[in-house]
Amino acid sequence: MGHGGGGALSAELVENVFLPAFGGRTLAALGDSAALSLGGARLAFSTDSFVVRPLFFPGGCIGDLAVNGTVNDLAMSGARAAYLSCAFILEEGVETSVVGRIAGALGDAARAAGVEVVTGDTKVVESGRGDGVYVNTAGIGLIPPGVDIRPQRARPGDVVLLSGEIGLHGVAVMSMRQGLEFGVEIESDCAALGGLVDAMLAVTPDLHVLRDPTRGGLAAALNEIAAAAGAGVVVDERAVPVPPQVASACAVLGLDPMYVANEGKLVAFVPREHADGVLAAMRAHPLGAAAAVIGACVPDHPGMVVARTAFGGTRVVDLPLGEQLPRIC
Amino acid sequence: MGHGGGGALSAELVENVFLPAFGGRTLAALGDSAALSLGGARLAFSTDSFVVRPLFFPGGCIGDLAVNGTVNDLAMSGARAAYLSCAFILEEGVETSVVGRIAGALGDAARAAGVEVVTGDTKVVESGRGDGVYVNTAGIGLIPPGVDIRPQRARPGDVVLLSGEIGLHGVAVMSMRQGLEFGVEIESDCAALGGLVDAMLAVTPDLHVLRDPTRGGLAAALNEIAAAAGAGVVVDERAVPVPPQVASACAVLGLDPMYVANEGKLVAFVPREHADGVLAAMRAHPLGAAAAVIGACVPDHPGMVVARTAFGGTRVVDLPLGEQLPRIC
Numbered sequence A, B: 001m002g003h004g005g006g007g008a009l010s011a012e013l014v015e016n017v018f019l020p021a022f023g024g025r026t027l028a029a030l031g032d033s034a035a036l037s038l039g040g041a042r043l044a045f046s047t048d049s050f051v052v053r054p055l056f057f058p059g060g061c062i063g064d065l066a067v068n069g070t071v072n073d074l075a076m077s078g079a080r081a082a083y084l085s086c087a088f089i090l091e092e093g094v095e096t097s098v099v100g101r102i103a104g105a106l107g108d109a110a111r112a113a114g115v116e117v118v119t120g121d122t123k124v125v126e127s128g129r130g131d132g133v134y135v136n137t138a139g140i141g142l143i144p145p146g147v148d149i150r151p152q153r154a155r156p157g158d159v160v161l162l163s164g165e166i167g168l169h170g171v172a173v174m175s176m177r178q179g180l181e182f183g184v185e186i187e188s189d190c191a192a193l194g195g196l197v198d199a200m201l202a203v204t205p206d207l208h209v210l211r212d213p214t215r216g217g218l219a220a221a222l223n224e225i226a227a228a229a230g231a232g233v234v235v236d237e238r239a240v241p242v243p244p245q246v247a248s249a250c251a252v253l254g255l256d257p258m259y260v261a262n263e264g265k266l267v268a269f270v271p272r273e274h275a276d277g278v279l280a281a282m283r284a285h286p287l288g289a290a291a292a293v294i295g296a297c298v299p300d301h302p303g304m305v306v307a308r309t310a311f312g313g314t315r316v317v318d319l320p321l322g323e324q325l326p327r328i329c
Helices: A008-022 A062-075 A096-113 A168-178 A194-203 A217-229 A244-253 A272-283 B008-022 B062-075 B096-113 B168-178 B194-203 B217-229 B244-253 B272-283
Strands: A034-038 A041-050 A080-091 A116-125 A133-142 A159-162 A209-211 A232-236 A267-270 A292-298 A305-308 A314-316 B034-038 B041-050 B080-091 B116-125 B133-142 B159-162 B209-211 B232-236 B267-270 B292-298 B305-308 B314-316
Touching (some): A008 B096, A008 B116, A034 B116, A034 B133, A041 A062, A041 B116, A041 B133, A062 A080, A062 A194, A080 A096, A080 A194, A080 B041, A080 B133, A096 A133, A116 B008, A116 B034, A133 B034, A133 B041, A133 B080, A133 B133, A159 A272, A168 A244, A194 A272, A209 A217, A217 A232, A217 A267, A217 A305, A267 A272, A272 A292, B041 B062, B062 B080, B062 B096, B062 B133, B096 B116, B096 B133, B209 B217, B217 B232, B217 B305, B267 B272
Parallel strands (some): A080 A116, B232 B305
Antiparallel strands (some): A034 A041, A041 A133, A080 A133, A159 A267, A159 A292, A305 A314, B034 B041, B080 B133, B159 B267, B159 B292, B209 B267, B232 B292
């Protein structure tokens, strides 16, 4: 299971199996989406399969997750999603009404994100060979001129911004799955981030890195950026907004919020001179109201993420090995 | 199972569930790929999930199928595939060596087709929730200027061309699955058709319709074209090349070769004045050596496909209801 968790085992599979087989410099850049040139246009292209369990959870379902996941991967290269493909693998016996509810949520999420579903596919597998519904989406978007956002561009001196509270998606799905109640219902933060990124780009096209901390959470996102850029990252743990209900749920479930998946948050590496302006623009957007400076990119310990703890110490924030929370997206 | 078979039940699911949910004129055009405009470029975009069983079969495996299936969908709008995404859903416990062999075949097929895998995703599901390996690909290609190939453009008077022998892919997979031996090994015709389409377009950009007869076979492809164009199609059964080993296997398996999936063939609707030239170009290409005129588009019985049988009679060739051969691609 760990090979799909977005941690070190996932990275190993990509590096040892997929990269040698597929080759190519674009894939090797390992961004959330690929930046391409085609017919004179600069395109971003990305894909994700969604295998979340259960299919419906507080705050969303596999349908809107499938739209927002891919729209956000495109947004992380500064691209506004334009077109989506959508492919269903249905398990024999799944109710048409369930497929209909998922398709409805998917269509609504696409309209909300301003993206059009233009092509699709449906396959059916025997009972016991699937799990109700799996959905794949791929997306294409245009990268605006002058924008070059990728993990390799993190630079010592960059300010690290986070768009809001972490842990909501993972905890919402996990509590649903385990039948846990925490007094207050925890809802997934599943949302499309294209509008927030547009607001940030209006301040400066020179954002260095954007990443949505999904599988593996904020810890995995920061580690991937540190590794890609060969730079160090320092995070101030007290500055990372963790909602109290996420903190309690994580305590019960034995999880660290830094490793829990989000589906409507982003982390940004921004040149110091633009940090205040970008932060203000984020806070003025509904999806960035709780945005905060959470750390900085530093010349020390290249490739490594270090957290300043609430008690004044420091600890290394590792890339998770396998999967804390399987099938979260 | 029938809802994934490419027949009438599939069409019903698309029309009653997906189209109302997703909306949009592009999706409603229901081509093998969507024709889009983005940043001044004319793009084709398509996706397919692959759930073929077994993963390896005579003449190919799920890896090259995943490349050729999507490359061919793009080629059916006249586009040369440029970029592919590739997403794996792995079942817990599948051997890394199996994933590696599939990835290797996928990479080789991509290089052979001149397309680059630029972005990907891997998910892992629990044992019993998948079937070894499912693969999704999505592809983007450029549509050359002046090319407008889609099912709606079939016109009475068009000549119907077929690029070669039918039934090889479906029978190869099915015989492998059922452990049947037919004396001669039957190999899948799995191949990328971009080069063949380029050769046809070099004769005239005014090809009206291209379709690769995959799920549901030649019968489904012709029915979809007849329905989309509101035109009739007449096929001369004796002119459709059926290899003797496919005919014998179909007799044993109780199948009609007209309904069996192909993965390296195309059917073309071509204006009469260009038919000879296009046929010659097809025959000069290795993947079109056995190309033949198999029928015509007619003003009679709009939306219906009629076959002239070997005995001089006629019969209606229906859209298959469900799935003759489940999980063939």
